[in-house]
Amino acid sequence: MLDRRHFLFSTGAAGAIGAAGVLGSAATSAQATDGGAAPLAPSLRRPGAGYVPVVTPNGSTLAWTLEDGVKVFRLSAEPVEREFAPGMKVRALGYNGESPGPTIECVQGDRVRILVTNRLGEHTTVHWHGIRLPNGMDGVGGLNQPHIKPGETWAYEFVVRDAGTFMYHPHADEMVQMALGLMGMFIVHPREEDEPVDRDFVLLPHAWAVHPGTYRPDPSVMNDFNLFTFNGKVFPATEPLVVRTGERVRLRLGNLSMDSHPIHLHGYSFDVTATDGGRIAKSARWPQTTVNVPVGSTRDIEWTADAPGDWALHCHKSHHTMNAMGHGIPNLMGVDVSAQGAKRSVEERLRALVPGYMTMGIEGMAEHAVHAEHMPGPPNTLPMMAGRGPFGPLEMGGMFTVVKVRDELVPGVDPGWYERPPGTSAWRVG
């Protein structure tokens, strides 16, 4: 049932496998390839090839070995350093060197064994979120099993009964371990795909509290999260989702943060085709442009990418598409800081005391994106908005990425910014 091609795709792009499949867990993470399948490759759908492997932008797919008909995966819970974007590295927790951990991918009916090694300073477990399995495999520390102590390796083994989009995360000191980034996606392909797709993307949004000037997420924060990632990256470090015009695209979204994320796709209408409870009957779907991904849930959306262009894909909570910002700063909108007849303006008086002072936010905060490019910020801190497009600053951050739909794709080559045909762009009339 598992043909050679299936095996190849499951471990990553062609050429990247070698002996990876039979190496131990230490080598596993190194062999996991970026993004699973090469993101810029032409359509991965092949008739009779089994499933189309998922692409995890800025992430990877976990390699496995086949032992007596069991797919064996190896996860190591450990401290990791995650670069959210150039200029900011976060001392997080993750699996196999990554946060989120590598995407586990298998096929409905597979018997999987997941060997979990605890390289943390405290105990942990792994819960397989949404997957129906024997109670003793559910991973709630203290309820279903003893905790996995530091240095121990435990095995979870079960037959995956349902296809779908699932997640994995600790169920031990959850608040801390998830706040610091221990989580990943668990994708189960159906034996037979009823609604095959050409591209299958995985995005796991997460909310973090990394105080400006610090490096480590603060697990005591429950509400005031200040950084919002797709697969552990903030815009502009988020990889685009590259698609050929006309392809059928699936985007699988999870959420293990403490807030819901209404993910909005520009340029298309899509269907929500599945939750972590399973596929939604076609008759029950309704077209949408924004899918709210609730806390502790997954959503699959699918659409046909028939409109070429650079289409924004982002959380629609505007503070989730920006990086850290002070919430107690004075509101300068519409404030007059001129001299008002005095010798010096308020601005001049402030500058005399603090030479670096600069009034910002009187007309809005868009100017900030430009200011931030030449004014130093705290160490390891990203400006609250960043990124440049073909027309200037994008003034975005956090949960923002671009779906790039092109008629032609050259494997391994970034398609760049979309060139709009003449007469199809907005124009200035005044």
Next chain:
Amino acid sequence: MSPLSRSTSIGLVSALLALLAACSAPSSRVDREPVEALASNALGRPVAWPEERDARVALERELDALLAEPLEVDGAVRIALYRNESLRAELARLGVDAAELARSHTLANPSLSASLRFERGTEGVGVPEFALTRNLLDLFMRPARVELAADALTRARIELVQTVVQHAFAARDAYFRARAARHLLAVETLATEAADVGFELMRRLHDAGNASERELALEEAAAQNARVALSQAAEASDAAREALNRELGLWGADAQRWTVPETLPSLDDSAPPAANLEAYALTHRLDLRAAIAHADGLAASLGFERRWSALSFLGVGIVGERDGGEWSFGPEIELELPIFDRGEARVAELRAELEASEHELAARAIAIRSEVREAERHRQHALARARHFRERIVPAQQRVLDATQKEFNFMLVGAFELLDAKRAELEASRGAIEALRDAWLADSELARVLGAPLPGATPPEPPATTDGHDDAHAEHDHGG
């Protein structure tokens, strides 16, 4: 009646007259050089009070020039030495003691007794007779008396120099206080401006509809409070200025026109603590030298009294008598008989006084040693605090301000936090200024306790306390 022949008598009379006149009285002019030498040593800088008109005019011109420029500490001390009238009064009083010394060099005047002796059967014409007598004891006593008077003068000079030094140190301290007060006023002015501009910014926010009455009132309260602190700093600065005016003896336009630089000078604290400061103080402290002079004077008196205690009057002189138109002269000796008062009481009294003075001397030396240790520790602590402010607290607050600025740049904090950080930095500067001022005062205090500037920079010679007989005293190491 004298048995001597006339010619021999005349020769003897000449010798006796010479003896009677034997007093080489010194010049009575006030000799300031020793005082100037002592003061120069104690202050570690040349000190002279010129008397000649030209030199005084030149000096006045120089002091005027000092007042025209921002005043440095040496200039302030210099002005105090010449313009402080209390100091000049003390200096003038030295003349009184110098006159005392002049008297001690003079022997008691001889006494002349004259009489007319009427003898029966001499036709009513009296026989004139006289005696010129000089207390010879006074002559024998002379070296001791000179010694005593010299010691008294030494003490007077030392006391004067102590007063001069006190004035100089008072001027120095007042100078640093005035300079620190000016610097503190500048810092307080900035802090007030920070509070003020915060209030103004909040007023603008309020005008725009972006800030509440409460927020506005909070900023106003802070700004108005800052003004009180500013008023206090201004008053302190005024008072410090006036205190320095008093020490410098300035009034009128002079009192108004001088300035001090805006900031306190830094104090070199790189030198390790000097060794043997206690011994150094014992060789330089003027009060100790005065005590030594006192003990030495008593010892001299005691030595004299021991030798001459039995005698209180030993007179020699000449007597003359005219006998029938012929004067005849002859020597005379007069002696007080030590029958009732043999002088033991005076010797015992002096001995007790000497013993007491030796103990007082030891007590003084022991106290000086303790004072030196205390002042030295005080100086070290004050320097350490000043350094701590300079190297730790102020840089830390500057880093707070820098970091706040960076957070401000990224819109993580607002202008009010930036102003708060600025105010905290100013608060650290205020502490640093006060600590540096206290370090300068502690530095002065140690020099004052040592009796001379700290060894190291310009090591002064141990002072000569009197003209001529230079210190055997310095080798005494009393106490400890």
